Amino acid sequence: MARAAVRGRLNWMLGEVVELLDETPRVRSVVLDIPHWPGHRAGQHVDVRLTAEDGYQAQRSYSIASAPEDRRLVLTVERLPDGEVSSYLVGELRPGDSLELRGPIGGYFVWEARMGGPLLLVAGGSGIVPLMAMLRHREASRAAVGARLVYSSRSWEEIIYREELERLASGPDGPQVTHTLTRSQPPGWTGYARRVDGAMLAEVAWPPSHAPTAFICGPTPFVETVASALVLLGYPATSVKTERFGPTGG
Amino acid sequence: MAHVSRGFRGKRAKEREGDRLPPGQYLVEGFPVLSAGPTPHTPLEEWSFSIVGLVAEPKMWSWEAFGALPQEEVRTDIHCVTKWSKLDTTWEGVSIDTLLEGVEHHATHVLAFSDGDYTTNLPLEDLVDGKAWVATAYDGRPLEPEHGGPARLLVPHLYFWKSAKWVRGLQLRDHDEPGFWESYGYHMYGDPWREQRYAGD
Numbered sequence: 276m277a278r279a280a281v282r283g284r285l286n287w288m289l290g291e292v293v294e295l296l297d298e299t300p301r302v303r304s305v306v307l308d309i310p311h312w313p314g315h316r317a318g319q320h321v322d323v324r325l326t327a328e329d330g331y332q333a334q335r336s337y338s339i340a341s342a343p344e345d346r347r348l349v350l351t352v353e354r355l356p357d358g359e360v361s362s363y364l365v366g367e368l369r370p371g372d373s374l375e376l377r378g379p380i381g382g383y384f385v386w387e388a389r390m391g392g393p394l395l396l397v398a399g400g401s402g403i404v405p406l407m408a409m410l411r412h413r414e415a416s417r418a419a420v421g422a423r424l425v426y427s428s429r430s431w432e433e434i435i436y437r438e439e440l441e442r443l444a445s446g447p448d449g450p451q452v453t454h455t456l457t458r459s460q461p462p463g464w465t466g467y468a469r470r471v472d473g474a475m476l477a478e479v480a481w482p483p484s485h486a487p488t489a490f491i492c493g494p495t496p497f498v499e500t501v502a503s504a505l506v507l508l509g510y511p512a513t514s515v516k517t518e519r520f521g522p523t524g525g
Numbered sequence: 526m527a528h529v530s531r532g533f534r535g536k537r538a539k540e541r542e543g544d545r546l547p548p549g550q551y552l553v554e555g556f557p558v559l560s561a562g563p564t565p566h567t568p569l570e571e572w573s574f575s576i577v578g579l580v581a582e583p584k585m586w587s588w589e590a591f592g593a594l595p596q597e598e599v600r601t602d603i604h605c606v607t608k609w610s611k612l613d614t615t616w617e618g619v620s621i622d623t624l625l626e627g628v629e630h631h632a633t634h635v636l637a638f639s640d641g642d643y644t645t646n647l648p649l650e651d652l653v654d655g656k657a658w659v660a661t662a663y664d665g666r667p668l669e670p671e672h673g674g675p676a677r678l679l680v681p682h683l684y685f686w687k688s689a690k691w692v693r694g695l696q697l698r699d700h701d702e703p704g705f706w707e708s709y710g711y712h713m714y715g716d717p718w719r720e721q722r723y724a725g726d
Binding site: 283284285289322324325326327328330331332333334335336357359363367372373374375380381382383384495499502503505506512513515516517519 | 527528529530531532533534535536537548549551557558559560561562563564565607608641642671705706708709710722723724725726
């Protein structure tokens, strides 16, 4: 087991919001300038802390979307129904505001170019965020590592990073990107239109003989289905790394 | 002096729940799932629970023998390091005190080990005197695999990653050594009331 421990205390720091990008109707990217950011690895997350005027505080974790090579830290946040922190980040936050956070956190669900591949990334909804950091890192480091992304969204409009993914996929040595749209499809859609299942993965994922490393991120039922299907396809359980989230307040 | 987030007011769950929420936590009604890899599915006929390490004689129970041990009902609040807390959860399981009855040892710490190569470290004193169980049922039903079934450790006074899912045994030791998440920067002890989330907290 790798013992890439973070041993110093993770102190709270302030970042300045320099830009807000609407990714989809419910998802926004927060671009931050953090003077003493210690650096991160693709797949890690941060804790964000909000403080009201009377001292009341709320904390949540958000995946980092930017590559380690990027000058600014990007968090991509989905507004959850009744989400205490996400509704503030998606609805209230403005450029020029300061945001308190600490990190980077997590050392298992990470990918660095030197870890090699090939990479199988399987995302459900906003589970794309830490996987996008990996694709951005792969691009920025020009890693000669094959990558395939299987990305499940409810509709065409809800695909996060859609244009950037198209651009990455069309580049030389770009990742193979497979979308599936589970609720509605645009006219003329010829791609998958169902939840990710074993048959789909057998068609588009690396065969286990390529010894891929798989990263799965999405809601719990999605992660359970995909991880079990990959193990059935012959992926060793130790090659399948998972990160889960649920719509539980956020 | 804390930074004030312009325009933030919050939902104030903490105020509604009095003093039952540790700092930085929020309440959930559902039961979120977190784990690092695929959910293991060990058949019950292959399952066993062991006490090994610095013991005069290791012990092992089959699923059947484990079920024949005295079972306790536990009603408790649980707190996950990812910030959610759930109040009044109900469990059934075997107290660690029961499992350690008659075990001769001079251990100070424990490494709990699980299917899927998961481990977590705890001081032994945090597992005894009615503070910890190996739980096999949740909310009146057999524990679901994604929540750690057939059996998980239950140490509710520490962050919930210490309550190792798919637990298969305890290794008794004379020193503390990081388990899985602890080796990735999470706190060695993990007291939610002191907000010991990460190393150095």
